[in-house]
Amino acid sequence: MNLGQVYTKRTIADYMVNLFTIVDGARVLDPCFGGGVFIESLLANTNHKVQGVEIDKDSFDKFTNPNSARCQLLNCDFFDIEEEFDGIIMNPPYVRQEEIDAMAELGVTKQKLQSACGLMTISTKANLYMYFILRAILLLKDGGELIAIFPNSWTNTPVGKQFREQIGHYGCITDFINVTGDPFVGSPMVDVCILKFKRNTISGTNYQKMLVKGETYTVVESSNEQTRKQDGLVKLHTIANIRRGVTTGANKFFVNPSLFTQDHLIDILSSPKDFYGYTTKKCKQDKLLVIVSEKEANDEELTYLENCAMVILKEGKPQTLKTLIENGQNWYSITMPPSAQIIFSYIIRNNIKFVLNEGGRNVRDNFYMISAKTENPLLLMALLNNYHVFLQLEKCGKTYGKGLLKLQKYDIDAIEIPHPSLITDEDKQDLIRFAENLIATTDEEIVTNITNVLNKYYGTENAQQEFENSKQERLSNHD
Ligand SMILES: C[S@@+](CC[C@H](N)C(=O)[O-])C[C@H]1O[C@@H](n2cnc3c(N)ncnc32)[C@H](O)[C@@H]1O
Incomplete structure (x- = not known):
């Protein structure tokens, strides 16, 4: 079974831990600690209280808790964790959606992942790391911070765009670091990013580039034009x-048909010229003929529709209505x-x-x-x-x-x-x-x-x- 076991280099873990701006003594979770690199870094570089979770029994047993006074380790599924945290740091497992079902024997199913992510809409094509990030965001306290390193492949895909929009509802990405070189032990991946997300806050995103060579790295400002983009913004169609x-x-x-009977005439606003300012409260309206079916039409309306149909057939336009009339279909009902x-x-x-x-x-x-x-x-x-x-x-x-x-x-x-x-x-x-x-x-x-x-x-x-x-x-x- 693929548990997405790829390990972060200690120097990179230290860099990520230093991105936290939460208060001293805060509660921080690594939801999938693997070999424990973030746990060790947190204990060495901060005064935070640390909790580690790892589903794999072998990895869990192999790692000895370095400081049981400040650190608690659990051998369980991250998606069973319900508490809230001030900080979450992780290198989530990279497991493609087709492989997720194979994790059922450990109690991990797509259904469970979906329900752990609450109201968020997640594409069925989402990789396991996306569920990790979304769930982590839900477990953050107000102002809490998530720092994650994961593959960059999502950024320009439709799934990625949806993912970004989803997380935008809960806070913003304050830092986005494009990583090239090799931040992991061995050389398992090419295109990776580090993301820092802050819950329920608004700020711009600081874009940077990191180049990793062996155990060392350099970080430079990115000239990427996205630098100016604000992550608290959403597209209108997502809320309206x-x-x-x-x-x-x-x-x-x-519109304004010449009919004596008013049975099926409704008011309609036709033009911006028919009102003034920023409200339609006082406006001039036209009358629109709305007949759903022949059965409800009165005699005058039936005659009127017949005459209109004749004109349309004679003039040969509008083409769509003409075709409907020729096929004996309802050509006059307006939705x-x-x-x-x-x-x-x-x-x-x-x-x-x-x-x-x-x-x-x-x-x-x-x-x-x-x-x-x-x-x-x-x-x-x-x-x-x-x-x-x-x-x-x-x-x-x-x-x-x-x-x-x-x-x-x-x-x-x-x-x-x-x-x-x-x-x-x-x-x-x-x-x-x-x-x-x-x-x-x-x-x-x-x-x-x-x-x-x-x-x-x-x-x-x-x-x-x-x-x-x-x-x-x-x-x-x-x-
Ligand atoms: C990419 S590795 C990262 C390990 C470590 N944090 C690091 O960066 O070196 C992901 C880890 O997640 C663990 N894992 C996978 N699914 C999990 C789950 N549902 N709950 C907790 N841990 C899980 C895997 O066993 C693996 O050790």
């Missing part, structure tokens, strides 16, 4: 549902999505505006609909109406005709915002108050105030200036 408004396929038949908290017109000239959908308006496909049911919509309004977000949109949107900026669904999905759970209560209160004022007054100075509150989460103070420059450039290219 984003979709286009209602598409009719043929507005002239469905109405549930209304959203916030709407956003994706064609922009001057001002970018995310608008509170007061009154729960139905909206046409000139808008995106954004909802995060678990968040206060006013907080979401503030997280979207600021120059950090506007700058991202300026940079990714496609300009089209007359300097207009057009945003695709994937642009909106990819907007990076601070994860709401990482925003302090005080900042949340300020953001909500600013959002209320913005809606009440439409004073754009408030967008600056919101931006300033969020500066520390994005790690930059220049968003507004950068946005203005970028927007100016777009508009001047077309004036």
Whole structure:
């Protein structure tokens, strides 16, 4: 059975132990101590209380506890550990998902691993070390630190991206060290990283490179452009549902149809010109004909639909509706999505505006609909109406005709915002108050105030200036 037994060099273990910034005397766990290199280093270099876990009986028996007053060793499965720790340090076992089932005789099954990682979504392709890291993060106290060395192969894969997003919900990666050379005894692996993660805190990531030669190593700052990236940020689509408004396929038949009967006409907001400011509270609405099946249609509506069908067949367009009519299928029913908290017109000239959908308006496909049911919509309004977000949109949107900026669904999905759970209560209160004022007054100075509150989460103070420059450039290219 492959237990992923690869051993860390003592010099590297010392380097990793020295990355801890937890208080003296803190409780630190090595969940898979193997030959005990981290245990020895912790006992030699710190005053922390140490706990070691190792599933393999042979490895456990071979290692003698160097200091039983400060160190406790257990021969068990890490996934049975329930206590919380100030620090966790590890070189987790590298076991591919296909091999995990073979560990069942030691009580390790994928089902157990999944349930130990709680609500986190983990790809079935995940290697055992990913479960170790996720579980370790869950066992950290507030402000607790995880330091782990493991293969780097995950970083650019979809599984890796999901993994990074998951851990971003619980805190941030404060240090990321790319290791080349050989940090392990023997030469079992090529591409490895050391990661330091801090629970429930917000900070940028310090990227470095380590080159290991024999027993020595050098560490240098990495010029990697990711240096500027903040790890408390998440993509909007991970916390919100984003979709286009209602598409009719043929507005002239469905929007404001000439019907006397009003049985199946519902209100719908069609254009950003039909309201003012940051709320849809007072707005002009159109009427949309929504008939689900022929059975519910009245006589006037049936005649109307027949006439429309004739026009579509005669004109030969829209093609999709024509085909449905020719095949005798239901061509007229429109699916109405549930209304959203916030709407956003994706064609922009001057001002970018995310608008509170007061009154729960139905909206046409000139808008995106954004909802995060678990968040206060006013907080979401503030997280979207600021120059950090506007700058991202300026940079990714496609300009089209007359300097207009057009945003695709994937642009909106990819907007990076601070994860709401990482925003302090005080900042949340300020953001909500600013959002209320913005809606009440439409004073754009408030967008600056919101931006300033969020500066520390994005790690930059220049968003507004950068946005203005970028927007100016777009508009001047077309004036
Ligand atoms: C990559 S080795 C690291 C050993 C040591 N910490 C080092 O860096 O030299 C991983 C260790 O995890 C142990 N292991 C594997 N699955 C485990 C589990 N579920 N619980 C505890 N230990 C486990 C293996 O037996 C192996 O000793």
